[in-house]
Amino acid sequence: MALTPRTTIPEEEYAYPGSTGCPGCGANLVMRYLLKGLGDRTIVTIPACCWAVMPGYWPSHCLKIPMVYCAFEATAASLSGIRAALDVRGETDVTVVGFAGDGGTVDIGLQALSGAAERQTDAIYVMYDNEAYMNTGIQRSGSTPWGAWTTTTPVGDAKGFKREPKKDIMRIMEAHDVPYAATVSVGHPEDFVKKVRKAKEVSGFRFIHAYSPCPPGWRMNPMKTIEVARLAVDSRIFPLYEIVNGDLTITRKGKGVPVSEYLSLQGRFAHLSEEDIAKIQIGVDEAFAAMEKRAATKN
Amino acid sequence: MTKSYEAIPLTPISSEPSTINKTGLWRVFYPVVDLEKCKKCTLCWKFCPDATIELVDGIPVIDLEFCKGCGICANECPAKCIVMVKEGEG
Numbered sequence: 001m002a003l004t005p006r007t008t009i010p011e012e013e014y015a016y017p018g019s020t021g022c023p024g025c026g027a028n029l030v031m032r033y034l035l036k037g038l039g040d041r042t043i044v045t046i047p048a049c050c051w052a053v054m055p056g057y058w059p060s061h062c063l064k065i066p067m068v069y070c071a072f073e074a075t076a077a078s079l080s081g082i083r084a085a086l087d088v089r090g091e092t093d094v095t096v097v098g099f100a101g102d103g104g105t106v107d108i109g110l111q112a113l114s115g116a117a118e119r120q121t122d123a124i125y126v127m128y129d130n131e132a133y134m135n136t137g138i139q140r141s142g143s144t145p146w147g148a149w150t151t152t153t154p155v156g157d158a159k160g161f162k163r164e165p166k167k168d169i170m171r172i173m174e175a176h177d178v179p180y181a182a183t184v185s186v187g188h189p190e191d192f193v194k195k196v197r198k199a200k201e202v203s204g205f206r207f208i209h210a211y212s213p214c215p216p217g218w219r220m221n222p223m224k225t226i227e228v229a230r231l232a233v234d235s236r237i238f239p240l241y242e243i244v245n246g247d248l249t250i251t252r253k254g255k256g257v258p259v260s261e262y263l264s265l266q267g268r269f270a271h272l273s274e275e276d277i278a279k280i281q282i283g284v285d286e287a288f289a290a291m292e293k294r295a296a297t298k299n
Numbered sequence: 300m301t302k303s304y305e306a307i308p309l310t311p312i313s314s315e316p317s318t319i320n321k322t323g324l325w326r327v328f329y330p331v332v333d334l335e336k337c338k339k340c341t342l343c344w345k346f347c348p349d350a351t352i353e354l355v356d357g358i359p360v361i362d363l364e365f366c367k368g369c370g371i372c373a374n375e376c377p378a379k380c381i382v383m384v385k386e387g388e389g
Contacts, residue, residue: 006357007341017349017365018317023325024369028348041304055317061310062317069311086303094304189345215369223370223383226346 009193010036019054019062024222026212026229027051029186030128031099034210035065037196038124042095043086045079047109048072049101050135051128073108075100076116079123087122095200096123102143103133106167117176120204124196127169127207130214138217142167145237146283147276149219149268161271165283170209174243179204182242182251185211187229191240191251198242211238219267231262236288237280247298250291259284318365322349326368328383330361336380343372343381 014035021028027050035042045068046052052069055062070078079098086094098116100109105127113125132150133139140150145166149155153162173181180202184192192210199206213229215222232238233254240252259281263269272280339357348369351362359372373381 006339007344007354009345011354013350015350016316016318017351017362018320018322019349020317020320020322021348023348023367024371025348029346032348032350043304043307055310055313056320058312059314060317060319061313061315063309065309066304066307067310068307089303091304186346221370223374225348225369225371226375 009033009189010039012036012039014040014064016062016064018056018060020056021050021054022214022216022222024213024215024225025050026130026186026214026225027101027128028054029189029225030126030210030212031063033184033186033189033192034097034099034126034196034208035063037193038095038097038200040065041093042097043068043082044097044099045070045075045082046099047075047078047101047104048135049104050130051099051101053135072104074112075104075109076112076114076121076125079125080116080119080121083121083123098123098125100125100127101133101135102127102129102131102169103141106142106169106172110172114172114176117173117178117205117207120178122203122205124199124206124208126210128210128212130212130217131166132214132217134214134217143169147269147272147280149271150217155271170207170243173207174246176205177246178207179245180206180242181209182207183209183211183238183240185229185233185238185240186213187211187226187233188240188252195242195251217268219270220265224265228262228265231257231265235259235262236284237262239288239291241291241295248291248295250295321364322367323362323364326363326366326386328368328370328385329363330366330368330370330372330381331384331389332359332361333380333382334358336378338378338380340377342375342377346371346375
């Protein structure tokens with residue numbers, strides 16, 4: 001097919017239609033944009049997560065590049081092994097990618113991830129963050145934000161919604177001195193593909209934190225996936241930035257819309273009172289001010 | 300030594316692309332494109348989670364065999380030329 005001049009991201013597709021992702025799935029888009037950036041000669045290793053079931057029932061597969069299954073906690077161990085095997089065979093041109101959900105990264109897979117980052121394994125680790133264990137039925141994870149409803153943090157008389165803040169995986173990865181770490185969002189595909197290409201050129205352990213809305217888990221209309229992703233950036237709940245050798249650059253500042261615009265689209269935040277929303281707003285503003293301050297003073 | 304990358308199966312014990320799964324059967328609403336209003340901006344193609352939209356000279360052609368009817372294309376279209384219609388109606 002001829003390349004139409006107006007497409008702002010590569011036209012080549014590395015995924016087949018017919019995956020079992022829910023309508024409006026953000027994780028499908030994360031994989032689509034990731035592979036558009038990396039291109040051919042890539043291997044993805046995937047633990048238990050939504051993407052492990054995406055290829056569908058036997059005998060189908062939905063990617064045009066090899067996809068390896070590994071145990072829930074072993075994504076980074078698996079990518080280390082694949083990298084070592086390819087290096088022994090002299091196939092250093094193949095890009096190895098670990099592709100795990102937020103639960104498989106910030107909770108279950110954290111020790112293997114820390115090990116691979118510390119060894120500076122030459123690979124890319126992508127965490128697609130849908131902010132809970134969505135595949136098993138919306139249980140809270142370390143990456144679920146404060147105030148969110150999940151099936152294990154139910155809302156009712158007990159007011160048991162999640163009371164702990166979201167675990168900041170980017171700060172954990174930064175503490176490992178990784179040469180490249182970036183946040184990307186499905187609402188900004190050009191920025192996404194650009195960062196993935198940049199990550200591909202760096203050697204060592206690279207980490208990408210991808211924002212991936214989940215319509216069933218977030219209790220929202222599937223057609224709002226991109227709108228919510230864009231509002232997350234505009235409200236500065238999920239700022240887009242990259243850390244290259246310790247230097248932080250904010251790549252998309254966002255318009256600074258009130259967080260209530262972002263929260264109101266999702267049923268998982270429907271129970272929050274005005275005081276709760278004000279509390280979230282203060283937290284977001286403080287975190288973004290600190291980030292801007294840091295971006296202004298590069299090492 | 301033989302190259303190993305080409306020898307790796309796309310997914311263990313699989314043989315068919317996922318195009319054998321006709322996910323269009325899940326759909327409740329289907330997208331209808333008003334081609335006269337289309338500005339060929341390709342945004343619908345860019346944001347389709349299932350890559351069911353093909354661009355033919357910049358104009359979207361939606362594969363209803365696989366479209367799950369999420370409606371992202373209708374929500375994102377700046378020219379508002381895509382509307383979602385309930386299956387069996389319209």
